[in-house]
Amino acid sequence: MNAIDRRHFLTGTLIAAGGGMLAPSLASRAACAAESGSDDARRRAFRFAHFGDTHVGGGATMPFCASDDGYPKALKDVHALEDAPEFILHTGDIITDAFWATEESARAQWDVYRKIMQEHCRLPVRYTLGNHDVNFGWGLGAEGTPFPGKKLALEQIGLPSPYYSFNHGGWHFVVLDNTQPGGWNGFQNLLDDAQFAWLEKDLAATDSATPILIVTHAPILTVACFFEPLAKTHPDGLVISNDCVHQDVVKIHNLFRRHTNVKLCLSGHYHQVDHVQYLGVHHICGGAVCADYWRRPLTYRPEFEAGYGLVDLFSDGAFEYRFVDYGLVGYQDDPQRKHYAWGEV
Ligand SMILES: [Fe+2]
Numbered sequence: 001m002n003a004i005d006r007r008h009f010l011t012g013t014l015i016a017a018g019g020g021m022l023a024p025s026l027a028s029r030a031a032c033a034a035e036s037g038s039d040d041a042r043r044r045a046f047r048f049a050h051f052g053d054t055h056v057g058g059g060a061t062m063p064f065c066a067s068d069d070g071y072p073k074a075l076k077d078v079h080a081l082e083d084a085p086e087f088i089l090h091t092g093d094i095i096t097d098a099f100w101a102t103e104e105s106a107r108a109q110w111d112v113y114r115k116i117m118q119e120h121c122r123l124p125v126r127y128t129l130g131n132h133d134v135n136f137g138w139g140l141g142a143e144g145t146p147f148p149g150k151k152l153a154l155e156q157i158g159l160p161s162p163y164y165s166f167n168h169g170g171w172h173f174v175v176l177d178n179t180q181p182g183g184w185n186g187f188q189n190l191l192d193d194a195q196f197a198w199l200e201k202d203l204a205a206t207d208s209a210t211p212i213l214i215v216t217h218a219p220i221l222t223v224a225c226f227f228e229p230l231a232k233t234h235p236d237g238l239v240i241s242n243d244c245v246h247q248d249v250v251k252i253h254n255l256f257r258r259h260t261n262v263k264l265c266l267s268g269h270y271h272q273v274d275h276v277q278y279l280g281v282h283h284i285c286g287g288a289v290c291a292d293y294w295r296r297p298l299t300y301r302p303e304f305e306a307g308y309g310l311v312d313l314f315s316d317g318a319f320e321y322r323f324v325d326y327g328l329v330g331y332q333d334d335p336q337r338k339h340y341a342w343g344e345v
């Protein structure tokens with residue numbers, strides 16, 4: 001079976017510029033396509049692939065994370081697409097884990113990642129930092145840290161700054177760094193003051209006719225957090241860990257309200273797929289290339305198989321998102337296990 005046959009287009013979503021109702025299903029895709037007007041108004045600008053959470057490299061903290069065969073499989077699938085993406089957008093958790101690792105282990109994981117990329121990837125890649133790519137030493141190598149928190153990751157992916165923006169095909173991309181010190185588990189999701197000020201400036205400098213796509217590791221707005229093991233039942237009710245909720249979501253959304261050309265926010269982190277629309281902004285959490293760290297579908301939500309996103313962006317600010325199950329079936333410890341194609345359970 002080839003890559004095209006295996007692909008499952010399950011979360012097709014097409015939104016007219018300026019909004020429109022939707023839900024992540026094929027039925028809603030058809031309805032929204034009808035709302036979005038003529039084909040002329042929906043000329044596709046370009047296509048890219050969205051990789052979330054590859055967790056490549058194994059290492060001491062997660063030695064079971066056997067990505068050496070799995071990650072090339074995902075890359076081969078992308079490169080076999082007849083309608084090829086122009087680049088890969090990686091939303092972070094690139095390597096298995098540097099957060100609790102030694103510098104030696106983190107460097108070894110990056111070595112594995114780089115080797116696989118050299119051998120199997122011909123597409124350009126745009127990177128985002130994830131919480132597992134940085135070390136809890138934080139900062140950019142401040143004195144006394146176990147090892148430079150973000151510096152090593154930035155060196156490895158060739159970025160001078162953990163947040164940046166770029167233009168492609170008539171769209172403006174803003175890549176943010178929302179893994180910050182604090183929280184119950186050693187980090188929390190928010191934008192520090194300097195980054196928020198930079199974001200305000202960057203959005204203000206973007207022509208209001210140019211559609212904007214915001215990229216983060218953890219979602220700015222999500223429902224996947226309710227299904228995390230960290231969402232615990234407390235005597236007072238359901239409690240969501242404070243590293244699962246973007247601490248400054250209200251502040252960020254108030255900023256988005258001033259820029260109605262912010263159309264789509266893409267993220268990963270939860271290894272689940274969800275889609276939230278709030279006040280004209282669509283938030284898609286795009287699952288994980290590694291599923292549950294290359295072992296099986298997500299343990300606590302087995303509906304979520306390994307996959308990546310294919311994203312078509314249109315010149316009028318519309319987009320189409322498809323989740324692609326690239327066939328990591330029966331791959332690791334249980335070749336007989338049931339394969340849950342996402343959306344079919
Ligand atoms: Fe992850």
Ligand SMILES: [Fe+2]
Pocket residue numbers: 093130131132217268269270
């Ligand atoms: Fe993460």
